[in-house]
Amino acid sequence: xxxxxxxxxxxxxxxxxxxxxxxxxxxxxxxxxxxxxxxxxxxxxxxxxxxxxxxxxxxxxxxxxxxxxxxxxxxxxxxxxxxxxxxxxxxxxxxxxxxxxxxxxxxxxxxxxxxxxxxxxxxxxxxxxxxxxxxxxxxxxxxxxxxxxxxxxxxxxxxxxxxxxxxxxxxxxxxxxxx
Ligand SMILES: [Fe+2]
Numbered sequence: 001x002x003x004x005x006x007x008x009x010x011x012x013x014x015x016x017x018x019x020x021x022x023x024x025x026x027x028x029x030x031x032x033x034x035x036x037x038x039x040x041x042x043x044x045x046x047x048x049x050x051x052x053x054x055x056x057x058x059x060x061x062x063x064x065x066x067x068x069x070x071x072x073x074x075x076x077x078x079x080x081x082x083x084x085x086x087x088x089x090x091x092x093x094x095x096x097x098x099x100x101x102x103x104x105x106x107x108x109x110x111x112x113x114x115x116x117x118x119x120x121x122x123x124x125x126x127x128x129x130x131x132x133x134x135x136x137x138x139x140x141x142x143x144x145x146x147x148x149x150x151x152x153x154x155x156x157x158x159x160x161x162x163x164x165x166x167x168x169x170x171x172x173x174x175x176x177x178x179x
Pocket of ligand 1: 025057058061105134
């Protein structure tokens with residue numbers, strides 16, 4: 001058993017999960033870089049900066065995950081997750097793809113956490129930090145995709161313009177309120 005574990009753990013499983021996350025993070029660095037080169041429109045500059053920051057963060061995560069494999073003296077596969085070969089159609093499409101990518105990252109770190117929980121303080125701490133970081137990131141992308149401050153309203157179809165009566169007659173907001 002490696003020095004990284006205080007209690008018996010399936011090291012092969014942990015290394016396999018770390019390799020899967022590594023492949024995902026490396027692909028993320030490429031995907032975000034590609035997306036940053038495909039952004040057009042009014043918010044272009046802000047989005048380019050944001051996407052470049054995500055690419056850098058994915059690369060940093062990949063480096064950290066790779067070092068955890070080295071800590072375990074595990075075999076590194078150097079694989080790369082498949083990259084979509086179709087172009088994103090819009091900024092919203094880019095954000096939806098980012099959301100999908102981040103959801104998979106959260107699932108990967110959660111799988112790591114389950115494999116090391118109670119067995120390695122160092123790896124457990126690492127997995128928890130990464131879950132927190134990726135969930136925060138996922139929430140950010142979710143907020144960027146929202147158009148109102150109330151997520152439920154985003155899912156309701158808007159009433160057609162002009163269909164909302166200005167004065168519904170008798171529909172006074174205080175009607176029926178006990179004095
Ligand atoms: Fe990440």
